[in-house]
Amino acid sequence: MELSLALLVVLFAGTLVYGISQYFFKKERLPNVEFLRISDKPGGKAGDSDDVQAFLDDSLGAIMKGYYHYSKQGKHFLLRTPRQVYFIAAPQFLEEIRKLPDSQLSQPAAAIIIFQIRHNFHKAIEGDSYHFNVVRGKMRQALTFHLPALIEESGHAFDMEVGNNAGWRELKVWTLVCKIVTRITNRMLVGEPLCRNEEYLQFSNDIAPAVFDTALKIRNYPEFVKTIMMYFMTERKRQQAVANKYLLPLIRQRLALMITPDGQDKVDRPNDTIQWLLDMTPPEKRDPEILMHRLVHINVNAIHAPAYTITECVFDLCRHTEIHEELREEIAEVMGPQRGHSAGWSKDNLDRLLKLDSFIRESSRQTPMSAVKMERYAVRDTTLSDGTFIPKGTSIGVIAHGRHMDNDIIPNAKTWDPFRYARLREGHNPADIENTFAEASPENMLFGMGRHACPGRHFASVLCKIFLVCTLVRYDVKFIEGLALPQGHWTQKFRHPDVEATIAWKPRSAEKRFAGIFH
Template sequence: MCFYHLIGPLNDEANHTLSRLIPHKVELRAYDTMVGIITKNASRMFGGTTISRNEEWLKSAADYSMDVVSVAVKLRPYPAFVRPLIYPFLEGSKILDRHLYVAKKTFSHIFAERLALKEGDDKPIDMLQWLADSARGSDRNPDVLAHNMLFMALASVHTSSATIIHVLFDLCANPEFMEELRQDVQQAVDESGWTLAAIAKMKKVDSFMKESQRMNQAVLMTFNRKVAKPLKFEDGTTLPVGTYITMPSHAVATDPDIYSNPETFDGFRFYDKRMSSKTEANRHQFATTGPESLAFGQGKTACPGRFFAASNIKVVLSNLLLNYDISFPPGQTERPKNLHKGGLVRPDPRQTLIFTPRK
């Protein structure tokens, strides 16, 4: 599922959205703004401008994540076999039904057309076609595939939106990095155009994103699992059935034995690591996972969409850097504190930013 040919369209979508959303100096809530932009860019990858300019779908794609989590939390206290009986009576169930209706209305007829294409036909390069080509058995039902698009939105919208919001907050709190990042983008685009090669050349931007992600983990603990059968380690330690295990992703990301001065934001921390060791350069990229970088998971359960997410975030961030000066409102210099709920961490949705078009 190569997205090599999607960088140009993603840039086109970001440019189209930003030029209309921010034609002049304006103060906007970062959260709402970035959710809207990321939703449109992700939808462009899903199925082109037909999807990315469909306002009904865009609203469902942006709202679905929060709505489905809200209902899931209400269902969690009940045994699994009871949940289907309780669901229709829960507040929020009608909203989810509406999202499913919109997904089917938007995608079912397109999937029916895509499933009818044969080998040798000129097939579009997008997520809809990839899903249609890989579907087997009962999954080759246009309504089932349309339902899957809500899961695509769940995976691609709010996680990427939160990441770029954190990046913007860190950029405004550390404005000394802005011009050098801007030059990093300009040089890459001048050399390679809006291509995957250019995205790969934006090493300083990649480093800034990874440092922001390091200090603003989406969750304090990750890889949450319940032991289903006795688990024995090499040293003889055995975990009994029912044991809960997890990995402290935030603690790892701020461990002084792994990162020097871990509480200090260093936007070029990972750029310097990449430049200092060619043999380990790939270890320090934004989308790379490892024991010291658990934001995307690790091993076979690592996020499969992280490479697209990295490219999409870079495209949007690059457009912002090239076309706007970005700052906190007058008088504010410090980054807003993140909000914590349970083990979840999110950027403050109330924070506004000032976007000023560059001449």
């Protein structure tokens, strides 16, 4: 026992040394463009590490400097970060990058690195993410017929997490939003009764940060070292055990139900993501363990991004209490009883909430999760149309936040104008995607662009609206006097909401104008 432990330690130490030497001494092939200089020191090794430090000290400042010095001038540049060098493409090349096939500049290859898919999930998923078609197809269609279930779950979630007791209640926004989003989303992911199981919900909430954290720790090591490192990730293994405990028997049971005794597929099936995933999986791929990893992979993509967006929206509601009544009036006009048979919750009515949608887009424009979008990985040497050479192994991105905050692209971009997109949509069909939160375009790069643009953005949009309608109709929200205002912060390309910030919630009395929206 002691000998095998010693062997393991020696193996681990050896592989660590190998990994570190690879990391520091490997000769990098780089694109033929300039580095962004952030520090004032001259170049060379000292200047390079100074640039990395300057980037860590003020990531947003560095990224915006790159945007104004290079991107806005139509030039590419290289960004030095602690773990790698990024090729930041000029925005004029968005279309070209979008159109290049995955066999050249690959989004799945970038995702394999970001998520470390083989280690965090299963090797069968690497390069075969057909399960995302559930998000593209059934999950999007279900927003119409599955809405009542989501509304029922949000009522339950708000009752559980905020409650209805009179008077102000102080709650940490990030924690609260994560819990509610996890509850509502799981109604669609795993259905009843698992979506009400507290141990499973905790797993579903915690798994995304755990996956990213694990991926960050292992990504710079050789594959065999990663496998050894995973062995020591005890918290990650504990979480996997929770997934195994609940999902494996459920998937096995569902698979068994799909085939009736006479060998025919059963027709009446549950309506949730597990089932849609099983339905689209050919018999030879129906391995319960791999299917479980596919579902968890969807879960990791689905929960945290909307929680970030909604958290910032709630902070913005507290910052701008003057818009509450205008938003409530819109909700009453679109969903209230005077609309007769068209009143209440429906996908069409959610599309008609132009001001609410505009508020969400404006909030996330100013406080995005990441400054860099369109992340791709060069799986072979590529030359862009301007002659720029991108060697195999280069990580690529575009500074979306620069465009989103550029006065030449968005008028008065730095001014908070919550209804700017609603004005642009006046007179248009509310179902038109242009200028909505869910639009994926060069003007709204929050969800990326092209064939890999976030397939969950329509679900995210509906989820954000459900959350905010529930908040505005059922509660008053405000900052707490004497407490510091929330301060998001940037780490490298990413922005994090203030996860400690607390605000006060108070149930509102029922109003006639909202009759039928909540019972």
